[in-house]
Amino acid sequence: MAYDEHLAARVKKVLKEKRVRFEEKKMMGGLCFMVADKMCMGVEKDKLMARIDPDIYEKALKKKGCREMDFTGRPMKGYVFVDPAGIDMDKDLEYWIQLCLDFNPKAKSSKKK
Template identity: 65%
Template sequence: MAYDEFLADRVRQVLKEKKTPYREQKMMGGLCFMVNDKMCIGVDTEKTTGNARIMARIGENVYDNALKQKGCSEFNITGKAMKGFVFVSGEGIDTHKDLEYWVQLCLDFNPMAKASKKK
């Protein structure tokens, strides 16, 4: 599992500041933070550059606007972009305020997100 532990600690800190219960699960080549048993936000390392980034589950309503933000790009690991999910590179999450913005977008969408089926 390739992810940046410092970035994961930063995400943990924001979730704790927001008093959000979560659990961690290693998946999709990184670390995902599950809120209400649904994938909310993840941390991984971009394979070609080795740079840390987050995967944000923000929903389709804010997706197009999010792509205009600094450091934001499509979530595409299969050759097809997944609307409602984005990657945010280091330049978009450099400050605590930047990271907090993305975490909040994920938390705002979480109540509407569908949970994956239990196996």
């Protein structure tokens, strides 16, 4: 299982309810959701990968189920994983998605190759 399809469907449902235009891209072994041509959030195995404002990074790490995103062995500031325990309830998933959407307009887009 590369990513949890049920979690991906839950994310899509929230984005559609919020009337957010998004694009799905399979990358990093999971499914990323692009908003305004920028990676906004993703699903990696059974975790939500959230791109959040670095200014709230430390505070976010104290939330249930949240931990540093460390693909390379080094934490990436502004990116966190939220384990299933932290997104089990719909309101919790919506909270994290909203943090991602709030930061998206300020996020830098990656350079096109």
